Amino acid sequence: MSDVLAVNAVDLTKTFGPLTAVDHISLQVAQGEVYGVLGPNGAGKTTLLRMLFGLIRPDGGTLELFGRSWPRDGVRALDGVAGFIESPKFYPGLSGRRNLQLLAGLDGLDGPGAAARVDDVLDAVDLLGRDRDKVRGYSFGMRQRLGVAAALLRAPRLLVLDEPANGLDPAGIRDMRALVKRLAGSGLTVLLSSHDMAEVEQICDDVTIMRTGQVVYHGSIATLREQAPAQAHRLATTDDERSTAVAHRMGLDVTGAADGGLAVRGSQAQVDALIAALVTAGIGLRGLALSETPLEALFFMLTESAPDAPTADLEPAATTGARR
């Protein structure tokens, strides 16, 4: 595989009036990588992806896709790049297959070659069997998968997906995750945005975490995991005051949970020991649930601190994604 980066964005900046939606963001995605752009609502993810597709012009910085850039190569900069921004749109009164045939026609594909290509992409997203149904009858997850199929029609080398799991139910999220993993396994480079750390951690190699237009972390999921705090459990007991005292004596970090009960932060072994101690002390346990994985806790730390506060003390943003 070539060493040319699939995406090489340097210092990209975009302002809307007084608002800097994307503030000097640099992002490198190697070919074959699955890369996540993560951030809460309004972080600037969609704006970043829009610039990548040439839908809006950056006010500063440079952007290359497979070594090609907008000013220099015009629309050829998008050769080998496909995907969707926000939700894909289709004619609801036409079948999924017919929608894809029309899109293939717009790309100049026709005849048996086009029919075979439509079959292939429907198969890739598990929609064969429902392909002759009208899109209006599709679930949201099926529409998202049809959006991926539409992107695959162009046989891209880079697939860009803006919040592909947004609004999906758990089964839809599982299917979308499996689809992205399958596509990545076939060698496709994937750049996706999300506001869900759990989604990104399961499918991405590297991640850029954004908050209000700026990068707060840039590097591998593995490194992020090493720096994450202990997981949090929500605990409901018959006597929270005594439980807190027991937990403090054991050196555990305990606070009142926002929605009632106690939030306990510690390793699984520490939490197990706490439960045993509570039972020994005659305190009844009414509920125990994992409320935050370590990476989710870190994501909230990074993205929810006050705007002027320094970001968490993590490694400075590395600028090169690992190649697989």
Ligand SMILES: Nc1ncnc2c1ncn2[C@@H]1O[C@H](COP(=O)(O)OP(=O)(O)OP(=O)(O)O)[C@@H](O)[C@H]1O
């Ligand atoms: N065309 C526009 N005109 C003015 N402001 C805009 C425009 N597009 C985006 N913004 C603002 O830029 C900021 C970043 O928006 P953006 O949609 O990129 O965030 P996001 O991370 O994708 O969030 P979400 O998950 O909510 O879509 C927001 O404050 C948004 O209101």
